[in-house]
Amino acid sequence: MAKFSTDLDRTFSALADPTRRAIVSRLCDGPRSVSELAEPFEIALPSLLKHVRVLEQSGLVRSEKIGRVRTCTIEPRALQATEAWLHQHISGWQKRLDRMEAHIERMMRKK
Amino acid sequence: MAKFSTDLDRTFSALADPTRRAIVSRLCDGPRSVSELAEPFEIALPSLLKHVRVLEQSGLVRSEKIGRVRTCTIEPRALQATEAWLHQHISGWQKRLDRMEAHIERMMRKK
DNA sequence: TGAAAACTTAGCCATGTGGGAAAGTATTGG
DNA sequence: CCAATACTTTCCCACATGGCTAAGTTTTCA
Numbered sequence A, B: 001m002a003k004f005s006t007d008l009d010r011t012f013s014a015l016a017d018p019t020r021r022a023i024v025s026r027l028c029d030g031p032r033s034v035s036e037l038a039e040p041f042e043i044a045l046p047s048l049l050k051h052v053r054v055l056e057q058s059g060l061v062r063s064e065k066i067g068r069v070r071t072c073t074i075e076p077r078a079l080q081a082t083e084a085w086l087h088q089h090i091s092g093w094q095k096r097l098d099r100m101e102a103h104i105e106r107m108m109r110k111k
Numbered sequence C: 001t002g003a004a005a006a007c008t009t010a011g012c013c014a015t016g017t018g019g020g021a022a023a024g025t026a027t028t029g030g
Numbered sequence D: 001c002c003a004a005t006a007c008t009t010t011c012c013c014a015c016a017t018g019g020c021t022a023a024g025t026t027t028t029c030a
Helices: A003-015 A018-028 A034-038 A045-057 A076-110 B003-015 B018-028 B034-038 B045-057 B076-110
Strands: A061-066 A069-074 B061-066 B069-074
Touching (some): A003 A018, A003 B018, A018 A061, A018 B076, A076 B076, B003 B018, B034 B045, B034 B069
């Protein structure tokens, strides 16, 4: 119960932190440099950089260094894969609910 | 940047663990007792119970004890709220992509 | 009543995580 | 060429997390 689902592990735990979700939100508006990302937070640069690394390892964000500035962009595929997992489970649950309703209806008709 | 998003924090970090995602998956098929949930894992009961508690605190799962067995059920609303966050961000990113495409097209026409 | 079943609590341990300060490296503008 | 900029590396710390065992507690069933 582990190895094969490592991607989801990383994505969900990357999104579990509010600072990282805020970073993702900002990157949805367009690419940002590391210091631009740091600016709205009361956080030291090394700490923010760590968050960026976590987001990169989860595949949610990519970054490239040109000259002395590193620019980060969002990578929507990981976001979509995560949504897919949730969607699948919600619809699975929905199906079960439908079956239950059908079952109850059958009981009602019998009686 | 914190207090208001605590629900999402808890939901995402609950789903970051593969054991807990597996529990959620099984509960999508219907309610289960704690020991039924524990059965497929090589994990001691107290450890599994901890996972259940985490899932409860995130709002993903509810449980009720009747007699000596505690039965767990899934609570789809937290799942849906989480999907909503993802969906919102994906579509936000999509809009930005559209704007970029429109921009590039304008540039092409000019030239 | 008394043993088995089904949790539940308590406490321990190793590792991981989020935060920081300090010092280092590489680019750039004057 | 030198100072400022923009990271980056290297530690360090406190606390949270996931796992365990051992010892309860509460119900149920014979």
